[in-house]
Amino acid sequence: MAALILDPLAALGRATLAACRTIGDVTLFALEAVSHLVRPPFYGRLFWRAFVEIAWFSLPVVALTAVFTGMVLALQSYTGFARFNAQSTIASVVVISLTRELGPVLAALMVAGRIGASFAAEIGTMRVTDQIDALTTLSTNPMKYLVAPRLLAAVIALPLLVLVADVLGVMGGWLIGTYKLGFVSAAYLKSTFDYLEADDVISGLVKAAVFGFVIALMGTWCGYRSKGGAQGVGGATTTAVVTSSILILALDYVLTEAFFAQ
Amino acid sequence: MSDMLQQAPRAAGTASAVPKIRLRGLRKAFGAKQVLDGVDADVAAGHSLVILGGSGSGKSVTIKCILGLVQPDEGSIEVDGRDVLAMSRREREALGDRIGMLFQNGALFDSLPVWENVCFKLLAQKRITRAKARDKAAEVLAQVGLAGSVGDLSPAELSGGMQKRVALARAIAAQPDIIFFDEPTTGLDPIMGAVIDGLIVDCVKRLGATAVSITHDMASARRIGDTAAMLHKGRIVWTGPAGALGHTGNALVDQFANGEREGPIQMELRR
Numbered sequence: 381m382a383a384l385i386l387d388p389l390a391a392l393g394r395a396t397l398a399a400c401r402t403i404g405d406v407t408l409f410a411l412e413a414v415s416h417l418v419r420p421p422f423y424g425r426l427f428w429r430a431f432v433e434i435a436w437f438s439l440p441v442v443a444l445t446a447v448f449t450g451m452v453l454a455l456q457s458y459t460g461f462a463r464f465n466a467q468s469t470i471a472s473v474v475v476i477s478l479t480r481e482l483g484p485v486l487a488a489l490m491v492a493g494r495i496g497a498s499f500a501a502e503i504g505t506m507r508v509t510d511q512i513d514a515l516t517t518l519s520t521n522p523m524k525y526l527v528a529p530r531l532l533a534a535v536i537a538l539p540l541l542v543l544v545a546d547v548l549g550v551m552g553g554w555l556i557g558t559y560k561l562g563f564v565s566a567a568y569l570k571s572t573f574d575y576l577e578a579d580d581v582i583s584g585l586v587k588a589a590v591f592g593f594v595i596a597l598m599g600t601w602c603g604y605r606s607k608g609g610a611q612g613v614g615g616a617t618t619t620a621v622v623t624s625s626i627l628i629l630a631l632d633y634v635l636t637e638a639f640f641a642q
Numbered sequence: 643m644s645d646m647l648q649q650a651p652r653a654a655g656t657a658s659a660v661p662k663i664r665l666r667g668l669r670k671a672f673g674a675k676q677v678l679d680g681v682d683a684d685v686a687a688g689h690s691l692v693i694l695g696g697s698g699s700g701k702s703v704t705i706k707c708i709l710g711l712v713q714p715d716e717g718s719i720e721v722d723g724r725d726v727l728a729m730s731r732r733e734r735e736a737l738g739d740r741i742g743m744l745f746q747n748g749a750l751f752d753s754l755p756v757w758e759n760v761c762f763k764l765l766a767q768k769r770i771t772r773a774k775a776r777d778k779a780a781e782v783l784a785q786v787g788l789a790g791s792v793g794d795l796s797p798a799e800l801s802g803g804m805q806k807r808v809a810l811a812r813a814i815a816a817q818p819d820i821i822f823f824d825e826p827t828t829g830l831d832p833i834m835g836a837v838i839d840g841l842i843v844d845c846v847k848r849l850g851a852t853a854v855s856i857t858h859d860m861a862s863a864r865r866i867g868d869t870a871a872m873l874h875k876g877r878i879v880w881t882g883p884a885g886a887l888g889h890t891g892n893a894l895v896d897q898f899a900n901g902e903r904e905g906p907i908q909m910e911l912r913r
Contacts, residue, residue, distance in 0.1 A: 502753075505752075506751075509747060509749060510745045510746070510747060510749040511749045511750075511751055511752075513706070513709075513711050513745070513749065514743070514745055514749035514750075514751070516709070516710070516711060516738070517709055517711075517738065517741065517742070517743040518762050518763040518766060518812075519735065519738055519739050519763050519766045519767055520762070520763075520766045
């Protein structure tokens with residue numbers, strides 16, 4: 381009888397302790413990685429390689445997502461707002477939604493799928509094939525060599541991607557607004573920029589930088605801690621994408637609250 | 643046991659009173675499993691020690707403890723008379739600069755061409771520029787019997803034997819004075835295994851380095867070792883000349899060396 385009550389409690393306790401250990405480990409991992417960003421040697425070549433991988437090679441998927449999101453947003457807003465004769469606000473709704481929210485979140489989710497998985501798989505494979513131990517024996521700190529350049533690259537690349545996503549998303553909305561919904565092009569654009577404020581864009585870019593950090597952190601951490609061969613690397617990749625996606629959505633709320641709560 | 647390990651030098655004249663590597667009471671457990679249970683060993687400068695033992699006996703963990711990749715629970719590790727575990731991070735890094743390691747599967751970096759793999763440590767230590775690294779890599783590759791043109795290939799384009807040679811080239815490129823070899827002939831055919839062993843012996847001799855190898859391959863152990871040590875249940879249970887393997891008079895070692903099914907070592911098989 382006692383076991384019936386105590387066993388679930390013990391399981392809950394074990395899960396709680398495991399969660400605390402994981403959070404602590406990720407935090408220490410992040411602090412160590414950040415500390416390597418300000419201590420030489422610096423690996424500019426690796427930073428650049430990671431930056432190109434994130435910013436340039438993620439551009440097509442982020443651009444397509446942004447364009448279609450802008451188009452859908454314009455169409456949905458039109459059909460919804462028509463009920464209240466508020467169609468004239470569509471341009472501002474599109475631009476504010478994109479810059480504050482959809483641009484950073486959707487771009488980050490796309491990059492999490494592409495780059496988070498890639499980081500976890502690459503570093504995880506290095507872990508299970510002793511390449512990370514080999515780095516240590518070759519007078520190279522693995523955190524400095526593998527993690528720090530990727531973190532920095534993601535923090536810089538994500539805002540740039542989001543900036544592009546914002547522009548393309550607005551263009552998507554403009555396309556639908558002018559060619560399908562019959563808005564006058566100049567009026568649509570004027571409405572777009574009249575209601576757009578610098579804070580809308582800046583908050584989106586700050587979110588993007590935070591999301592970039594989270595994506596790179598979870599990708600590298602999951603890869604770095606992976607074990608058990610191919611299955612372990614597969615698990616690390618899945619965990620990296622799932623956890624970074626959830627963290628992106630959770631942090632999006634926290635940051636929105638911080639920026640815009642009255 | 644320490645005395646025996648310092649006998650039979652291959653590189654004569656380099657032995658000194660202080661062993662190059664000294665392990666005392668090394669213990670390491672992973673969870674409930676006690677992998678190392680008081681390992682004691684001395685390796686004299688310029689000597690080649692081969693550690694034998696069954697799978698899971700702690701051979702790799704012993705090497706990883708010396709390399710600083712695994713932190714032992716107890717015991718001491720001395721290199722040139724200095725306690726490695728008491729060293730500062732900077733001292734430890736300086737020691738690492740003098741050590742080379744050949745990993746079991748090569749552990750070559752997939753993302754880098756062979757020449758960059760070979761000169762990785764030299765580049766990391768800024769002892770060479772990237773412009774000169776290709777020529778240096780070609781020079782080291784020649785020492786392991788590979789053409790300089792191999793330097794432009796990716797590790798994935800190499801056969802198993804070539805990968806081992808490149809890994810060996812990487813291990814010796816920075817001219818370390820201690821080299822570790824983890825199962826250097828695993829996965830190779832007997833002839834290629836003998837070739838790799840020959841290269842290892844040549845390279846270690848040329849550098850005058852101290853070598854510690856772990857292997858299951860008895861032929862390889864006899865070729866590359868001056869001295870052999872048998873690790874069983876987390877302890878060194880025998881040491882002696884590598885040439886005596888197979889007829890040592892120690893039932894554990896002879897069973898292992900001759901690959902006999904019957905003997906004091908019982909494999910845990912579930913039926």
